[in-house]
Amino acid sequence: MKKSVFLGTLAIAGAVAGYASAQDGGTLAQVQERGTLNCGVTTGLTGFAAPDANGEWQGFDVGVCRAVAAAVLGDPSAVEFVPTTGQTRFTALASGEIDLLARNTTWTFSRDVDLAFEFVGVNYYDGQGFMVPRELGVSSALELDGATVCIQTGTTTELNLADFFSSNNMSYEPVPIETNAEAQQQYLAGACDVYTTDASGLAATRATFEDPTAHVVLPEIVSKEPLGPLVRHGDNEWGDIVRWTLNALISAEELGVTSANVGEIGSSTENPEIRRLLGTEGELGAMLGLEADWAANAIAAGGNYGELFEGNIGEATPIGLARGLNAQWTDGGLLYSPPFR
Amino acid sequence: MSELHSETALDTAYVRTEMLPEQTPPVTVSGPIKWARENLFSSVWNALMTIISIYVIYVVLVAILPWMLNGIWDAGSLNECREIRDARGGSGEHGHDVACWAVLVDRWDQLMFGFYPSDLYWRPILALVLFLTAIAPVLYDSLPRKMLILTVLMPFLCFWLLWGGSIWTPIVVALGFVLGWAVVKFGEGTLGSMLATIGAILVPILFWMYLTGPLISGLHSILPIGIQSVESRAFGGFLLAFVIGASGIILSMPLGVILALGRQSDLFIINKCSVIFIEVIRGVPLIVWLFTAQLLLGYFLPPGSNFDLMVRVIIMVTLFSSAYIAEVIRGGLAALPRGQYEGADSLGLNYWQSMQLIILPQALKISIPGIVSSFIGLFKDTVLVVFIGLFDPIGFSNAIRADTDWNGIYWELFIFIGLCFFICCFGMSRYSQYLERKLATDHR
Numbered sequence: 001m002k003k004s005v006f007l008g009t010l011a012i013a014g015a016v017a018g019y020a021s022a023q024d025g026g027t028l029a030q031v032q033e034r035g036t037l038n039c040g041v042t043t044g045l046t047g048f049a050a051p052d053a054n055g056e057w058q059g060f061d062v063g064v065c066r067a068v069a070a071a072v073l074g075d076p077s078a079v080e081f082v083p084t085t086g087q088t089r090f091t092a093l094a095s096g097e098i099d100l101l102a103r104n105t106t107w108t109f110s111r112d113v114d115l116a117f118e119f120v121g122v123n124y125y126d127g128q129g130f131m132v133p134r135e136l137g138v139s140s141a142l143e144l145d146g147a148t149v150c151i152q153t154g155t156t157t158e159l160n161l162a163d164f165f166s167s168n169n170m171s172y173e174p175v176p177i178e179t180n181a182e183a184q185q186q187y188l189a190g191a192c193d194v195y196t197t198d199a200s201g202l203a204a205t206r207a208t209f210e211d212p213t214a215h216v217v218l219p220e221i222v223s224k225e226p227l228g229p230l231v232r233h234g235d236n237e238w239g240d241i242v243r244w245t246l247n248a249l250i251s252a253e254e255l256g257v258t259s260a261n262v263g264e265i266g267s268s269t270e271n272p273e274i275r276r277l278l279g280t281e282g283e284l285g286a287m288l289g290l291e292a293d294w295a296a297n298a299i300a301a302g303g304n305y306g307e308l309f310e311g312n313i314g315e316a317t318p319i320g321l322a323r324g325l326n327a328q329w330t331d332g333g334l335l336y337s338p339p340f341r
Numbered sequence: 342m343s344e345l346h347s348e349t350a351l352d353t354a355y356v357r358t359e360m361l362p363e364q365t366p367p368v369t370v371s372g373p374i375k376w377a378r379e380n381l382f383s384s385v386w387n388a389l390m391t392i393i394s395i396y397v398i399y400v401v402l403v404a405i406l407p408w409m410l411n412g413i414w415d416a417g418s419l420n421e422c423r424e425i426r427d428a429r430g431g432s433g434e435h436g437h438d439v440a441c442w443a444v445l446v447d448r449w450d451q452l453m454f455g456f457y458p459s460d461l462y463w464r465p466i467l468a469l470v471l472f473l474t475a476i477a478p479v480l481y482d483s484l485p486r487k488m489l490i491l492t493v494l495m496p497f498l499c500f501w502l503l504w505g506g507s508i509w510t511p512i513v514v515a516l517g518f519v520l521g522w523a524v525v526k527f528g529e530g531t532l533g534s535m536l537a538t539i540g541a542i543l544v545p546i547l548f549w550m551y552l553t554g555p556l557i558s559g560l561h562s563i564l565p566i567g568i569q570s571v572e573s574r575a576f577g578g579f580l581l582a583f584v585i586g587a588s589g590i591i592l593s594m595p596l597g598v599i600l601a602l603g604r605q606s607d608l609f610i611i612n613k614c615s616v617i618f619i620e621v622i623r624g625v626p627l628i629v630w631l632f633t634a635q636l637l638l639g640y641f642l643p644p645g646s647n648f649d650l651m652v653r654v655i656i657m658v659t660l661f662s663s664a665y666i667a668e669v670i671r672g673g674l675a676a677l678p679r680g681q682y683e684g685a686d687s688l689g690l691n692y693w694q695s696m697q698l699i700i701l702p703q704a705l706k707i708s709i710p711g712i713v714s715s716f717i718g719l720f721k722d723t724v725l726v727v728f729i730g731l732f733d734p735i736g737f738s739n740a741i742r743a744d745t746d747w748n749g750i751y752w753e754l755f756i757f758i759g760l761c762f763f764i765c766c767f768g769m770s771r772y773s774q775y776l777e778r779k780l781a782t783d784h785r
Contacts, residue, residue: 042743043727043730043736043740043743044744045743046742046745049743050740050744051451051740051744053447053744055450055455055456083730083736084730085729085730087632087636087729088636091635091640094640097650181742181751184749204745204748205748207748208748208749210423318745
């Protein structure tokens with residue numbers, strides 16, 4: 001009895017202390033005072049965020065966290081990774097438990113407007129796809145009339161699937177499943193002909209099969225799932241920092257700045273945009289309230305966007321995702337960073 | 342006819358002169374065969390069922406045992422496991438499928454300690470040893486009573502070992518309990534028992550609220566003794582399950598006793614408060630309380646407040662479990678004959694004395710099986726924290742699968758986690774049976 005009263009007291013004391021510290025300055029000031037960035041990630045999604053055998057977080061979303069930490073604090077390892085689930089992610093951000101959520105979250109109207117968050121950009125353009133066993137001989141999703149489909153319940157994929165089939169005048173039989181792990185088992189056991197989820201998830205799942213070549217991911221993508229990092233409404237300075245860190249990674253790829261050459265290219269190049277980006281010219285860093293070399297630090301942390309992509313989910317990794325929509329606009333993709341000037 | 346008979350009887354003296362040696366009973370009515378005949382083949386139906394059961398067990402074992410025993414222990418990823426298996430060649434029908442236990446070797450530290458700093462693993466291990474040593478005198482009364490001193494100190498020592506930081510934190514917090522005890526001890530004569538009880542609750546709370554913080558920092562600046570502090574976020578795997586489970590068990594027991602007594606109380610407010618608390622907590626699933634701890638508190642508490650998620654979870658688990666314990670103990674209290682209460686009163690004992698000396702020892706004894714099964718349930722329920730994003734063993738099994746090295750591995754992790762939980766829960770269950778036998782004073 002006494003002990004739980006004590007814990008309750010601790011709780012109140014902690015709340016009061018937390019309230020006091022929350023009053024001074026915005027998120028940037030808090031992060032700088034704390035010395036670490038609290039970054040919300042998934043509890044584990046192949047290629048995007050997962051702890052490795054040494055307990056170090058690795059992945060594409062993790063790369064965004066590290067880049068922001070490097071930009072703000074100059075140290076890519078000054079990140080406290082907070083694992084969040086689908087249910088807890090928005091509360092964690094709204095309550096201030098995390099400063100930034102980089103957790104393959106789809107940018108939708110209601111999340112942006114109604115939940116009062118600010119998506120600072122898109123770091124991965126995903127979309128719902130279909131995977132079928134090769135022996136089925138299907139080459140297009142339009143041939144799936146009458147198929148049994150494994151689908152995760154309670155997600156937007158369920159609604160997208162219904163839309164796709166009814167708009168193409170086809171029928172299907174859903175096999176509801178709860179998690180991706182369960183889906184893999186059901187699909188391999190032949191409980192369903194088709195497994196549908198985000199294309200990146202399909203690629204990651206397929207990579208784990210004993211014989212990945214026995215399964216094909218169909219070319220149709222039936223939904224738009226722009227995934228991006230998000231912050232709270234109302235702290236625009238902090239939102240700007242995260243947005244422009246992401247843009248810096250994208251611009252760096254476009255301009256040919258990599259983690260290998262970021263150290264010297266700023267002074268050796270004549271390209272004014274690179275010089276502005278890396279802080280050897282102009283005052284962009286100071287406008288954000290950061291050091292002049294903020295972007296250089298962010299790029300040095302894990303490389304530019306292309307390096308992050310190739311290192312975590314690209315074609316050289318077991319997941320083997322092609323750039324597709326996530327190529328630079330110059331290569332026919334959708335990545336298009338506003339200019340640094 | 343009778344003549345003939347008597348004649349032969351006379352001729353051949355058919356009377357034994359010595360005793361026959363004792364013979365072993367026929368094999369069919371003794372030993373294993375008798376047991377098998379009685380238990381397995383007592384009728385045609387039973388014989389048939391036995392044979393079918395043996396066949397089913399055989400089929401299951403043939404499928405599972407080679408898979409488990411031929412498992413691969415030394416590999417860096419699931420694909421390496423598959424390569425090793427293929428290199429071995431498909432030995433027989435089930436040679437194709439073998440367990441890949443290597444994931445346990447590779448991720449052992451994470452499954453056990455989570456993100457706890459690896460050079461500090463001795464601290465949780467020492468805390469576990471301390472915990473076991475400290476509860477031993479409670480569990481077995483043949484051990485020296487002096488060890489109970491360690492039991493009292495254990496929560497503070499374990500807290501300090503696990504979370505680290507200044508040594509003054511646990512000392513000053515413990516001081517609050519000493520204050521409460523002192524108020525009861527010395528205040529009872531001057532203030533009366535009612536005021537002393539209230540004072541014993543209020544004084545430590547005020548002490549913790551207003552004096553603890555400055556006292557800790559003051560003492561620490563004078564005499565800085567401490568060990569490296571570890572954040573709650575670093576806790577994971579079985580360490581997390583044990584910490585939540587053990588704290589919940591230790592804290593919910595006294596709270597449960599108090600709630601049970603409160604529900605039996607004649608004092609209107611105490612009675613109704615206990616009833617409402619118990620019914621509300623029991624009427625809502627644990628997972629809802631955990632979401633409350635994680636989500637609603639996040640909304641209610643001011644932004645930026647940094648109230649440890651693990652402490653929130655421990656509080657919720659404790660409250661939840663204490664409501665169940667209270668009902669189990671109330672069952673024990675209700676089972677005592679009225680005469681026990683009246684006997685206590687007739688001896689002139691006051692309420693606390695009669696509870697402490699007469700009622701509770703008997704009621705708790707009756708309640709042991711229920712209490713232990715509540716504890717087992719509580720310990721297993723700790724895996725529910727996976728839904729609020731804490732990395733308990735189940736949470737880690739998901740995180741491990743999210744690594745490209747181990748994506749696609751299921752059974753090995755689940756079997757291991759299940760086995761660990763089984764060992765703990767089976768141990769608790771056996772202990773409760775031992776205790777019941779030892780305390781059995783009923784009329785047989």
